[in-house]
Amino acid sequence: MKFCSHCGSAVTRRVPPGDSLPRAVCDACGSIHYVNPKLVLGSIPVWEERGKESGQARLLLCRRAIEPRYGYWTLPAGFMENDESAGQAAERETLEEAGARIELLGAFSMISVPYVNQVHVFFRARLLDLQFKPGVESLEVALFEEAKMPWKEIAFRTVGLTLKHWFADRARGAFGFHAEDIR
Amino acid sequence: MKFCSHCGSAVTRRVPPGDSLPRAVCDACGSIHYVNPKLVLGSIPVWEERGKESGQARLLLCRRAIEPRYGYWTLPAGFMENDESAGQAAERETLEEAGARIELLGAFSMISVPYVNQVHVFFRARLLDLQFKPGVESLEVALFEEAKMPWKEIAFRTVGLTLKHWFADRARGAFGFHAEDIR
Numbered sequence: 001m002k003f004c005s006h007c008g009s010a011v012t013r014r015v016p017p018g019d020s021l022p023r024a025v026c027d028a029c030g031s032i033h034y035v036n037p038k039l040v041l042g043s044i045p046v047w048e049e050r051g052k053e054s055g056q057a058r059l060l061l062c063r064r065a066i067e068p069r070y071g072y073w074t075l076p077a078g079f080m081e082n083d084e085s086a087g088q089a090a091e092r093e094t095l096e097e098a099g100a101r102i103e104l105l106g107a108f109s110m111i112s113v114p115y116v117n118q119v120h121v122f123f124r125a126r127l128l129d130l131q132f133k134p135g136v137e138s139l140e141v142a143l144f145e146e147a148k149m150p151w152k153e154i155a156f157r158t159v160g161l162t163l164k165h166w167f168a169d170r171a172r173g174a175f176g177f178h179a180e181d182i183r
Numbered sequence: 184m185k186f187c188s189h190c191g192s193a194v195t196r197r198v199p200p201g202d203s204l205p206r207a208v209c210d211a212c213g214s215i216h217y218v219n220p221k222l223v224l225g226s227i228p229v230w231e232e233r234g235k236e237s238g239q240a241r242l243l244l245c246r247r248a249i250e251p252r253y254g255y256w257t258l259p260a261g262f263m264e265n266d267e268s269a270g271q272a273a274e275r276e277t278l279e280e281a282g283a284r285i286e287l288l289g290a291f292s293m294i295s296v297p298y299v300n301q302v303h304v305f306f307r308a309r310l311l312d313l314q315f316k317p318g319v320e321s322l323e324v325a326l327f328e329e330a331k332m333p334w335k336e337i338a339f340r341t342v343g344l345t346l347k348h349w350f351a352d353r354a355r356g357a358f359g360f361h362a363e364d365i366r
Contacts, residue, residue, distance in 0.1 A: 002188050002189070003186060003187065003188050003189070003190065003191035004186065004188070005185050005186050005187070005188050005194075005207075005216070006185070006186070007186065008186035008191045008192075008193070009191075010191070011188075018319065020279075021264065024188075033188070034262070035265055036221045036222065036262055036263060036264065036265065037222060037263050037264075037265055038219045039219065039220060039222060039302060079217070079219055080219060080220050080302075081204060081219065081220075082218055082219065082220060082297075082300040083297055083300065084295075084297055085295035085297050085364040086293060086295045086302055086362065086364075087295070087362070087364065088297075096203075106360075106362065107293055107360060107362035110269060110290055110293070110304070112267075112268035112269045112270070114265075114266055114267055114268050114271075117265040117266065119222060119263075119269055121293070123362075136201065176360075177289075177290060177359075177360035179269065179270070179289065179290035179306075181268040181269075181270065
């Protein structure tokens with residue numbers, strides 16, 4: 001049983017007039033309670049030594065201190081909040097989870113995950129310094145070059161896909177935008 | 184005053200343990216009610232006569248039959264629903280509002296609108312036929328070439344920006360991805 005957040009009465013699930021899908025409708029006050037997918041925003045923080053070979057780019061990953069996927073590695077990411085833009089959400093999550101300051105370089109991936117009603121968006125980013133440290137949701141934070149990426153310990157498929165696209169795009173010398181679905 | 188959707192008790196607004204922002208928290212059952220930005224998904228449906236000059240591309244717009252912005256022109260778009268991907272949402276809204284069948288060509292723009300807690304995403308699309316017709320939320324649906332676009336009667340800034348990027352990208356011969364904010 002669900003209740004109306006506006007008046008506290010019980011809600012029923014039915015198709016409102018003019019709509020095509022069933023919604024939680026309050027028979028007492030008439031409120032319709034929509035439920036929509038949530039946006040998860042993250043970044044791909046990259047550290048490149050100046051003057052080094054292009055193979056030396058290293059990416060910042062966080063090892064999760066929370067469920068789901070405790071102990072697995074992820075890019076810094078989390079639920080976008082009200083009153084912020086997508087880019088601000090990516091910067092905030094990177095600071096909260098990795099203590100890392102970044103400069104955003106452009107949107108890179110948008111992956112729909114309809115079975116959990118989420119859309120994950122990642123921005124490419126330049127790590128501004130090496131003063132990162134784990135936030136309360138991370139066990140550790142570390143830089144990985146491509147040959148040492150913990151591919152078998154990546155927390156989420158959206159993160160694994162985004163990392164694979166990043167290395168592939170970098171190898172061909174041009175970063176695109178990747179929109180896809182996980183089913 | 185707000186109420187808990189899980190138990191119907193009154194909620195209070197405070198920062199839950201381990202969080203950094205105030206949330207609607209139920210003191211009776213402990214539920215935390217998060218509110219996050221909503222995704223609006225739409226398409227840029229394009230009709231191009233084969234063999235014609237490139238200037239002859241025409242874009243499908245809908246004139247709104249609902250508030251806000253009743254009577255103004257928009258690209259077909261609307262709130263993404265649970266259990267669908269971003270691309271499916273764009274196709275569904277295009278069918279609902281314009282009666283139009285499309286083939287998606289790629290994600291094109293993602294515009295954050297933090298003052299209404301929305302993120303608008305548009306896909307480039309090819310209109311499959313000319314059998315479009317207005318849905319219940321549209322007064323009329325029509326094709327416009329660039330010289331005849333109703334620029335002063337566009338319903339939303341996210342739509343105007345997306346259209347301008349589309350014509351600019353087309354003129355330079357390459358479609359990019361455009362992530363930005365409206366403040």
